[in-house]
Amino acid sequence: xxxxxxxxxxxxxxxxxxxxxxxxxxxxxxxxxxxxxxxxxxxxxxxxxxxxxxxxxxxxxxxxxxxxxxxxxxxxxxxxxxxxxxxxxxxxxxxxxxxxxxxxxxxxxxxxxxxx
Amino acid sequence: xxxxxxxxxxxxxxxxxxxxxxxxxxxxxxxxxxxxxxxxxxxxxxxxxxxxxxxxxxxxxxxxxxxxxxxxxxxxxxxxxxxxxxxxxxxxxxxxxxxxxxxxxxxxxxxxxx
Numbered sequence: 001x002x003x004x005x006x007x008x009x010x011x012x013x014x015x016x017x018x019x020x021x022x023x024x025x026x027x028x029x030x031x032x033x034x035x036x037x038x039x040x041x042x043x044x045x046x047x048x049x050x051x052x053x054x055x056x057x058x059x060x061x062x063x064x065x066x067x068x069x070x071x072x073x074x075x076x077x078x079x080x081x082x083x084x085x086x087x088x089x090x091x092x093x094x095x096x097x098x099x100x101x102x103x104x105x106x107x108x109x110x111x112x113x114x115x116x
Numbered sequence: 117x118x119x120x121x122x123x124x125x126x127x128x129x130x131x132x133x134x135x136x137x138x139x140x141x142x143x144x145x146x147x148x149x150x151x152x153x154x155x156x157x158x159x160x161x162x163x164x165x166x167x168x169x170x171x172x173x174x175x176x177x178x179x180x181x182x183x184x185x186x187x188x189x190x191x192x193x194x195x196x197x198x199x200x201x202x203x204x205x206x207x208x209x210x211x212x213x214x215x216x217x218x219x220x221x222x223x224x225x226x227x228x229x230x
Contacts, residue, residue, distance in 0.1 A: 001175070009156070032216040043206060043221040044159070051216055089158055095216040101166050102147050102210040102217025103174070106158035 002027040004092050006107025014115050019080055021110045023090035024072040032095035033066060033073045034104070038087045047088075048075070051095075080114045087111050118142055120222035122207050128228045129197045137192040137225050139207030147210045147217065148190040149174070150182060152203040153224075159206060165190055197229045 003026040013019050025033075031052035036044035050057045050064045050073065057064050061080075066073040077084055090107040094100035120141045129135055139148065146167050151159040161174030165184040179201060181193045190209075194201060205225045210217040 004158075006158075034218070043223050045221070046218060049216065049218070051214075093217070100217075101164060101172075102212075102219065103149070103161060103164060104159075104219060105175075106160070108156055108158045 002030060002092055002094075002105040004090060004105050004107040006090050006110060008110060009108065010111045010113070012113045012115065013080055015080060015082060017080055019075075019077045019084070019112055019114075021075045021088055021090070021112070022072060023074070023092075023107050024070075025092040025105075026071065027092070027094065028068075028071065029094050030092040032093045033064070034091050034093075035062075035064060035075050036089045036091065038089065038109075040086075044089060077112075080112075082114050082116050085112055085114045120207060120209055120220050122205075122222040122225050124225060125223065126226045128230065129194075130230055131198060133197050134193070134195050135197065135227075136194075137205055137207075137227075139190045139192070139222055140188055141190075141207075141209040141220075141222075142188060143209060143211065143220070144187070145209035145211050145220075146187070148184065149208045149210070149219065150180070150190065150192045151206045151208065152176065152201075153206060154203050162192065162205075197227075199229045201227065202229045203227060 034049035091104040150162040163182040168187040207222040210219040
């Protein structure tokens with residue numbers, strides 16, 4: 001089955017700096033890579049995702065890049081703000097038809113702390 | 117439109133007791149999932165369902181049973197709770213959007229087994 005490794009486990013930055021979180025996956029058939037943000041005591045919420053037919057996607061201060069050859073993808077947050085502090089999870093899935101049923105395999109999570 | 121809801125929000129059980137967690141969604145999604153979240157381990161899939169009357173095992177199914185008698189509800193049961201099942205449980209449902217299934221999570225149930 002799929003295995004997703006996420007690094008680093010904790011990340012501390014100053015407000016205004018950039019933050020980068022990296023994930024690697026094992027199943028070359030995976031083609032959908034979402035990123036979730038989870039604030040303390042809350043549910044995971046989708047912040048951005050990328051499908052395997054593109055190499056980069058951007059939404060305001062966040063962006064995700066995908067390298068299918070190397071089987072890794074990354075989340076980039078620019079101009080970080082204290083409200084970006086949360087746990088971030090990457091995930092991978094085979095989403096193209098068949099028997100995938102949208103199942104997600106998650107990374108272990110990264111605790112991001114943005115200091116004012 | 118409430119999205120995905122879960123009951124209860126918190127529960128404390130003694131070892132050997134049983135309980136059922138309820139997940140409900142009002143988005144008419146076919147697929148539903150149960151995850152558990154433990155510190156440092158992300159979310160792990162327990163069971164999932166691809167439609168009313170169907171269930172299937174995920175990554176960590178032992179000690180749990182599920183049922184999907186109605187499309188909008190997905191129940192997770194613990195027949196004989198163990199301390200190792202202390203965790204936060206999240207339910208999710210998904211829909212097909214632009215070439216991928218996007219999952220929507222419920223608020224979670226924090227379960228402690230003593």
